[in-house]
Amino acid sequence: MVPRDLRCFVVVLLAMLFFVCLPMFAAAQDEAEVVVAEADEDTAPEVLSQRRSALYIAPVYSFVFDGETHDALGDVYGGHLAFRYFLFDHFSVGAALSYQVGYAKKDRRLDYLQYRQISNWSTTPFYATINVEFLPAARVNPYLGLGAGGLYFAMEQSPEDIESPIPLEHNELSLAEQRLLSLLVGKVGLDVRINQNVGIGAEVMYYYVGESSYEISLPQVKKDYPIDVSQLAVHLGLVVYY
Secondary structure (H helix, E strand, C coil): CCCHHHHHHHHHHHHHHHHHHHHHHHHHHHHHHHHHHHHHHHHCCCCCCCCCEEEEEEEEEEEECCHHHHHHHCCEEEEEEEEEEEEECCEEEEEEEEEEEEEEEEEEEECCEEEEEEEEEEEEEEEEEEEEECCCCCCEEEEEEEEEEEEEEEEEEEEEEEECCCCCCHHHCCEEEEEEEEEEEEEEEEEEECCCCEEEEEEEEEEECCEEEEEEECCCCEEEEEEECCEEEEEEEEEEEC
């Protein structure tokens, strides 16, 4: 038969072990729950906040629609900077500025003479837009926009290899034009968020400018040449969200 003192000792020892081990067990349980919660956070998809404003920086390629203008001036390349501020859930306002340059050589015949025309030109569109944002809180957000502003157009032309029965100086066929033209804009855009602050954006823009003209005056010839720099522009670049 087990002595009474020994039985009391065993009961007290078991009670002490219980009260010592219970907090350790509870702490182990809490630590396990924290580890599981951290694992769940790591594997859970990132919750993105709704866009508040977006700064867009991109290279740009433009194609001039008018065939004669495109043949004379060539394609256009440059850079594009735009900003959008989200007023409401599905509406934003924006402002944008681009700078584009072109270079072309073309053989030209003008009544009694022919020569090779070298063209250097640039366009600087600047405008404000109103945009409809379809999924402003989603990772992928398509949008449409309409805008208006101006386009600064600068062109320089110079000749080489002149063939003429009448002696002509190079400066008689040289031209320097600078125009500030009104501009209407339509665009389709898409931005894809990589994380809360950075994404990739793409836009297709239509710039409507309208027709302008320049003049060449020679000893026996005076002609107006129409130019229309209405163009389709394509951007693909980086978006930074604030």
